Amino acid sequence: xxxxxxxxxxxxxxxxxxxxxxxxxxxxxxxxxxxxxxxxxxxxxxxxxxxxxxxxxxxxxxxxxxxxxxxxxxxxxxxxxxxxxxxxxxxxxxxxxxxxxxxxxxxxxxxxxxxxxxxxxxxxxxxxxxxxxxxxxxxxxxxxxxxxxxxxxxxxxxxxxxxxxxxxxxxxxxxxxxxxxxxxxxxxxxxxxxxxxxxxxxxxxxxxxxxxxxxxxxxxxxxxxxxxxxxxxxxxxxxxxxxxxxxxxxxxxxxxxxxxxxxxxxxxxxxxxxxxxxxxxxxxxxxxxxxxxxxxxxxxxxxxxxxxxxxxxxxxxxxxxxxxxxxxxxxxxxxxxxxxxxxx
Amino acid sequence: xxxxxxxxxxxxxxxxxxxxxxxxxxxxxxxxxxxxxxxxxxxxxxxxxxxxxxxxxxxxxxxxxxxxxxxxxxxxxxxxxxxxxxxxxxxxxxxxxxxxxxxxxxxxxxxxxxxxxxxxxxxxxxxxxxxxxxxxxxxxxxxxxxxxxxxxxxxxxxxxxxxxxxxxxxxxxxxxxxxxxxxxxxxxxxxxxxxxxxxxxxxxxxxxxxxxxxxxxxxxxxxxxxxxxxxxxxxxxxxxxxxxxxxxxxxxxxxxxxxxxxx
Numbered sequence: 360x361x362x363x364x365x366x367x368x369x370x371x372x373x374x375x376x377x378x379x380x381x382x383x384x385x386x387x388x389x390x391x392x393x394x395x396x397x398x399x400x401x402x403x404x405x406x407x408x409x410x411x412x413x414x415x416x417x418x419x420x421x422x423x424x425x426x427x428x429x430x431x432x433x434x435x436x437x438x439x440x441x442x443x444x445x446x447x448x449x450x451x452x453x454x455x456x457x458x459x460x461x462x463x464x465x466x467x468x469x470x471x472x473x474x475x476x477x478x479x480x481x482x483x484x485x486x487x488x489x490x491x492x493x494x495x496x497x498x499x500x501x502x503x504x505x506x507x508x509x510x511x512x513x514x515x516x517x518x519x520x521x522x523x524x525x526x527x528x529x530x531x532x533x534x535x536x537x538x539x540x541x542x543x544x545x546x547x548x549x550x551x552x553x554x555x556x557x558x559x560x561x562x563x564x565x566x567x568x569x570x571x572x573x574x575x576x577x578x579x580x581x582x583x584x585x586x587x588x589x590x591x592x593x594x595x596x597x598x599x600x601x602x603x604x605x606x607x608x609x610x611x612x613x614x615x616x617x618x619x620x621x622x623x624x625x626x627x628x629x630x631x632x633x634x635x636x637x638x639x640x641x642x643x644x645x646x647x648x649x650x651x652x653x654x655x656x657x658x659x660x661x662x663x664x665x666x667x668x669x670x671x672x673x674x675x676x677x678x679x680x681x682x683x684x685x686x687x688x689x690x691x692x693x694x695x696x697x698x699x700x701x702x703x
Numbered sequence: 704x705x706x707x708x709x710x711x712x713x714x715x716x717x718x719x720x721x722x723x724x725x726x727x728x729x730x731x732x733x734x735x736x737x738x739x740x741x742x743x744x745x746x747x748x749x750x751x752x753x754x755x756x757x758x759x760x761x762x763x764x765x766x767x768x769x770x771x772x773x774x775x776x777x778x779x780x781x782x783x784x785x786x787x788x789x790x791x792x793x794x795x796x797x798x799x800x801x802x803x804x805x806x807x808x809x810x811x812x813x814x815x816x817x818x819x820x821x822x823x824x825x826x827x828x829x830x831x832x833x834x835x836x837x838x839x840x841x842x843x844x845x846x847x848x849x850x851x852x853x854x855x856x857x858x859x860x861x862x863x864x865x866x867x868x869x870x871x872x873x874x875x876x877x878x879x880x881x882x883x884x885x886x887x888x889x890x891x892x893x894x895x896x897x898x899x900x901x902x903x904x905x906x907x908x909x910x911x912x913x914x915x916x917x918x919x920x921x922x923x924x925x926x927x928x929x930x931x932x933x934x935x936x937x938x939x940x941x942x943x944x945x946x947x948x949x950x951x952x953x954x955x956x957x958x959x960x961x962x963x964x965x966x
Contacts, residue, residue, distance in 0.1 A: 411866055432869045443860060445867030449885035458881075459871035510871060 392561035438507030459510035597628035601665035613663035622695035633692035634670035640687035735938035752938035763923035771902040782848030790856035816911030848894035855890030
């Protein structure tokens with residue numbers, strides 16, 4: 360299903376603007392993630408799409424061209440997976456999954472067949488007759504997904520579906536969820552505050568900040584070509600290189616770096632993985648701390664730029680705290696972005 | 704040593720308090736099955752007095768059961784949706800309404816009865832109908848149903864559960880009967896048993912509202928105490944206990960069960 364959002368805004372009673380007028384287009388079969396810090400309006404946008412909240416007047420929501428703006432949630436035919444899963448404690452796993460099908464008044468035999476199909480797809484065969492209270496977090500998440508998917512919704516909406524799980528399980532289930540959504544072949548919107556989750560699951564990511572979509576694009580595009588400082592910081596933790604830009608030269612405390620283009624009046628950013636330790640590098644820095652993270656070392660560096668920089672070092676002989684080192688950053692790895700009013 | 708002494712003291716005080724309540728009760732019950740109370744148990748045990756109570760007061764017993772069941776139906780129909788509405792829209796307004804519903808608990812039953820008599824006393828048909836007593840009982844027991852259901856509903860994430868059901872296509876009515884009621888069941892059960900027990904045992908409001916033809920179980924009890932021989936009155940106490948004690952035990956069990964959910 361194609362989803363078209365026009366002029367979606369939300370002002371809460373009391374005047375708080377949770378969402379500024381937003382337009383968004385989501386293609387058939389696409390998985391889009393709404394990514395942003397808490398309070399950025401991503402859950403509000405999802406709830407408006409679901410029909411659980413009403414947008415301010417003037418909004419238009421179209422499902423495949425059909426205007427659903429005035430429809431209540433129960434007639435929109437959307438599947439919803441909640442952060443807390445919202446599984447019905449008074450029903451078994453089967454009862455939960457069958458509920459949406461019962462609401463469609465399907466014949467019993469068809470309900471059974473469709474529940475069995477989804478149960479197999481989500482690998483819940485062992486648990487069908489169990490009560491909800493006896494399930495683990497990961498199992499509940501799968502039941503919630505199966506329940507939302509069983510009625511064959513036009514659109515699947517997931518509100519932080521992994522955040523109730525512990526860290527180790529989260530990574531495993533993230534990949535499992537991505538796989539299931541691909542198998543379903545359904546249009547899906549996925550709200551998260553975790554950039555790794557968004558990147559692992561979504562075809563496109565909409566980064567949200569202060570009630571609006573800051574940038575939407577593929578995970579690669581957002582990572583390589585962020586439009587704003589906020590997106591650069593939020594996706595891939597870009598660090599500011601505070602200094603002075605003259606033409607295509609960046610002057611920092613510890614030396615000067617060539618840029619790939621003239622960027623006067625812009626702000627420079629670099630990611631930890633793009634800072635290299637090189638004996639002949641143009642930047643001079645002092646090693647403040649070294650943290651061993653297994654695959655690499657994380658090195659805190661002072662003196663190179665105004666703020667402490669972090670670099671990842673993959674070699675065997677990491678420098679020690681107190682050492683003076685020289686750094687190099689490739690010109691194309693330095694992101695030059697317009698000064699972000701909200702962050703600055 | 705000190706600790707065990709304290710324990711011993713606590714135990715004896717508890718036992719003494721129990722005995723204080725239990726001994727007169729036992730004596731009364733025993734009197735109800737004694738052939739002649741003044742000659743003591745040696746005069747023999749009999750069910751004659753119980754039989755006489757049944758002959759004289761069966762109508763009261765059935766009227767009490769009828770009123771209690773009607774009261775239960777009314778408190779279910781009014782109380783469960785009211786509790787749902789209050790739990791679903793928390794806020795100052797809800798708290799004020801809850802206090803308002805609970806007002807009959809603070810006002811003495813006699814005052815409540817007087818108010819009802821002042822308002823409807825002149826309507827002869829209603830005044831002499833059993834539903835007049837029912838109205839009093841509903842006013843008095845409704846807060847127990849509302850509070851019991853509310854406490855269970857407050858403990859579950861009702862809003863999200865309902866949103867889940869709505870997203871699956873359930874209308875508001877379906878959500879109420881498929882999600883709200885089943886999940887509130889422990890609270891409804893505890894509330895129902897409380898309502899029935901209170902309705903059967905209610906005396907002071909009922910005493911004001913009753914007519915000679917409309918005597919409930921406790922009003923009949925007072926009547927028998929005033930006008931029957933001691934053995935019959937005691938047998939009545941026995942009958943009353945037999946009816947009310949199982950209800951009390953069931954109420955305890957149901958409340959404990961509902962409490963486990965709210966924790």
